[in-house]
Amino acid sequence: MAKIYTDQDASLDPIKDKKIAVLGYGNQGRAWALNLRDSGLNVIVGLEREGNSWKQAVQDGFQPVHTEDAVKQADIIIFLIPDMVQRYVYREKVQPNMKEGADLVFAHGFNIHYKLIDPPSTSDVYMVAPKGPGATVRDFYTKGGGVPALVAVQQNPSGKALEKALAIAKGIGATRAGVIETTFKEETETDxxxxxxxxxxxxxxxxxxxxxxxxxxxxxxxxxxxxxxxxxxxxxxxxxxxxxxxxxxxxxxxxxxxxxxxxxxxxxxxxxxxxxxxxxxxxxxxxxxxxxxxxxxxxxxxxxxxxxxxxxxxxxxxxxxxxxxxxxxxxx
Structure with missing residues (x-):
């Protein structure tokens, strides 16, 4: 039987003092950034261009910065940009600028499972994958509910990667419904x-x-x-x-x-x-x-x-x- 975590199993404490960079402000990015902020967490939005997503983030009360500037500040870096863009952004903007030991977080395991991104051994690498589109993630959260999610840990040098994954899941509302523990391999291949x-x-x-x-x-x-x-x-x-x-x-x-x-x-x-x-x-x-x-x-x-x-x-x-x-x- 799958292990299922709910609100009582998760706490925001492991990440409450961390600066969280959400890379991307599309379907999932906007929902995550807003939900995490509304949960009382310290969120910064990192974007490649000053286009429509930048304008939307400003309208939502954020002060977005370019990707590399967000990464320099971040303790936790969340990839919410398209799968096929992630490896290039990681190579050019994230890897050269990230803090030693900063966490790398994904909503889908594709880039890690197929080794398109090779994370540093000092970083916790984990995943929170909501089982619904971003608009629903946001809508359910604002109405007091949550979209179920999967969580997985790929690297855990800190020994606390699962706790942080559950904290992120709680921050976006997923533990209100239920979170199932899986692996990057299982999530990627079944998805x-x-x-x-x-x-x-x-x-x-x-x-x-x-x-x-x-x-x-x-x-x-x-x-x-x-x-x-x-x-x-x-x-x-x-x-x-x-x-x-x-x-x-x-x-x-x-x-x-x-x-x-x-x-x-x-x-x-x-x-x-x-x-x-x-x-x-x-x-x-x-x-x-x-x-x-x-x-x-x-x-x-x-x-x-x-x-x-x-x-x-x-x-x-x-x-x-x-x-x-x-x-x-x-x-x-």
Whole structure:
């Protein structure tokens, strides 16, 4: 069974007198910086450029500085910038300027697990990975809740890395819900696998394939869109709240029978074999190598993929139905 920590297991004491540099002020960076500050901690925002993120940080009451200036002051350095940027920022701005023994903290294990960043042996290296987007991390915190998170320790020369990881988790509100201890390896590989096979790749291609099948059979795209794409949110919301059992209890008996029989026919052992292949590609490091090469070439696959989807019949249909969908949403 996984070890789960809650508020009673964590204290802010290990980091309350530390200066914490949050590098990045995007989705996660803004949420972390605000939550940590609201928890009474000493936060400084470090940014590469004086652009929109800089302006937003100023509006939020911070006095942002350039990355290297934040790093020079910091006892704890939190990387909340994109995965593929981290190694360059570390090499050029962090490593030459960080204090001896300063902590390095990550929200995802990619750069450490695949050895894109080689931290000094004198630094504690640990991770706090919220299981939700930054906007939700902030929203739940302000309402008295918290998004669950994973914590992991890679290096622990101080002997207190886990205590500090839990303190950061408490500072962003995660221990209000619960924090599970893991490893950089487990977090990285399971995160990539989930993104690829279900959360982003799998669910999108499943919906698109179902939509295209109905359209090819002669059904109206608008009707196909509602049946194969739009209703997905409603089903997933029920699963989020009540699990698979709750979802099955909420749908008709016809849907239960069809789902329980045809679902396994479509998502069969051949699909599972391909999932295992995807998992092995992640575990071996081959995916990381491919992604690094893709990024270095300017990410052409992403650009081509986004363009294809933007012009697809699915997206054209969504745009036609947008007024109907928006009109039906409950008023907050």
């Amino acid at each position: 990539l696998f989930g993104e690829q096979t279900t959360l982003v790749g799998g669910v999108m291609e499943l919906m698109r394939s179902a939509f295209r099948t109905l359209v090819e059979l002669g059904y109206q795209p608008e009707v196909a869109y509602f049946e194969t794409i739009n209703e997905m949110k409603m089903i997933v919301d029920i699963i989020y709240e009540k699990g698979f059992t709750g979802m099955l209890k909420a749908v008709s008996d016809t849907a239960k029978y069809g789902g329980l029989t045809v679902g396994k026919f479509v998502i069969n052992e051949e699909v599972r074999k391909r999932m295992l292949e995807a998992a092995e590609k992640i575990r071996s490091g081959k995916f990381a190598e491919e992604w690094i090469e893709e990024y270095n070439r300017g990410s052409p696959t992403i650009k081509e993929g986004l363009e294809e989807i933007e012009n697809s019949l699915e997206e054209q249909t969504r745009r036609r139905l947008k007024e109907i969908i928006e009109r039906g949403k409950p008023k907050s």
